[in-house]
Amino acid sequence: MGVPQTIDIQNQGTDFKYFHLKEDLTDDLDLIKDSHIPRLSLWGWFTPQHNKMIYQLGQLGKKDSNSLNSSNISNSTTTVESNGASTSISIDREGSDSEDMIQMMDYTKIDINASRDTNSSGSGSVGTANDEEIEYLNQSQQLDGVPFTSTTSSINPKLLPHKFCSPIYSDVTFSLLVAVVCIFSIVYCFLVGPKAVLPAFLVSLLIFISYIFACFSPNNKWYIYSVTVLSVGLGLTIPTFFAATGAVVLGLGRSTWDSSLVSADSSLLGWVFPMGQMGLYVDKSTLIGPDSFIGELSTEILQLSYISYYIWGYFMEVWILFNLWKCSLSKDPIKQQELAIWDQRLKMFICSWISTYFLVFSINLSFPAVSPRVYLRGEYTNQLNGFGFAGFVRRKIEDAAKGSFGSFPSGHIATSWAISFASYRIVPAYGFISGVASFLITIATMYLRYHYFVDFLAAVPVAILCLLYGGFYSPKDFKNLFVSAYRSIKNLFKYLKNLITNSVSKFNKLNDKY
Known part of the structure; x- marks a missing residue:
């Protein structure tokens, strides 16, 4: 018993x-x-x-x-x-x-x-x-x-990115992104020779070597060193492969698609803007034209927003790397356990960010275009100088963009929105601020004559696909987003309809009274 x-x-x-x-x-x-x-x-x-x-x-x-x-x-x-x-x-x-x-x-x-x-x-x-x-x-x-x-x-469960995707998924997508960069470099060298795309080739070589070092690092210290160099290398693919893509288009003698893009814009927005171009409408306007005060102020604000596109992704990458190093050097065991969290965040963000560029580059090769500011140069009568600074920036951009064919789709729009949505999952305040900047960048691309309207339309699915690839969002998230947006717009129109109806009713009553 x-x-x-x-x-x-x-x-x-x-x-x-x-x-x-x-x-x-x-x-x-x-x-x-x-x-x-x-x-x-x-x-x-x-x-x-x-x-x-x-x-x-x-x-x-x-x-x-x-x-x-x-x-x-x-x-x-x-x-x-x-x-x-x-x-x-x-x-x-x-x-x-x-x-x-x-x-x-x-x-x-x-x-x-x-x-x-x-x-x-x-x-x-x-x-x-x-x-x-x-x-x-x-x-x-x-x-x-x-x-x-x-x-x-x-x-803190709020720190964990794993409710969006598993670490294995992040490692696979990150490794695939590195492979894509190397493949692009090899293909570009094969098409036009390594000399024409030398900066891109050197960056891809740096990426490959640092990736190998990261894979076979004996400990976390060497891994973090390697992955930091790898992240910097992936960030450098933006300017180098942009220039390399233009060199490949020139080397292959590809014809541009600007005429087709203008025709598409005319069909979609010809009833609102001349030839469907917001830039042409602004150029011919007396109220908001480039020489008016409103036009100069708008040009300055939008030009500053446009060039801010170059910093949002880099700032978030630096922030994640800073936290990765901070956890690595910390003596706090909880901070040390967060190493894996920041490591995965880095991979997810880079996949969402850099993959956008390479998807855009691949489309640029198939549908090269020089943008409205070049193709429709003869249609514009006024320069966009703003108060002076905007004109200076535009001249620098035009000098740097010679030989580029990256109009369709808009990399500025796709990448800026991908950065803001991905950043929102990491630092919500930063994601919101960069989202406001993304909205201004979207307007600026057409106002400042850099892109067609169809460039914007093509950039939307690119951003969505790359955000899905990064792992921060699922198809259900975007479905809910579009449903919410539809309901909000529907409620807004309903409110405006009721407001107009009530206003007309009150106006009629006043007429009847007097």
């Missing part, structure tokens, strides 16, 4: 947040010692198991914690029968952080089935031990062989 025994499991002095029914604590101590800083990698399919635990923690952000409130796991005592003896286990949560407990409950399913047929015959017997089941899911004591520690569970 067994004697009931009570085991009170209180909050441990250590940070370890799991329990089991072993009296020997040696295994516990060994597992605690194994808790270490996540090993960073570019090959997610070989990622150390500890990082997979970080991903599973990120999935917690997608779960409904309300369902946990109905759990029967509470401050209680449960009886377990084993070998004729019953053991009573008391789970004490007092003093435990509620958020940590929700996380713990989500990862551990405890099913201790005591005998429901307790037959006390006066002898103290509690029946036969027909059930003793303690079920730990894969994420209970260990997550794929890695101890579950409170250091990891203390990470």
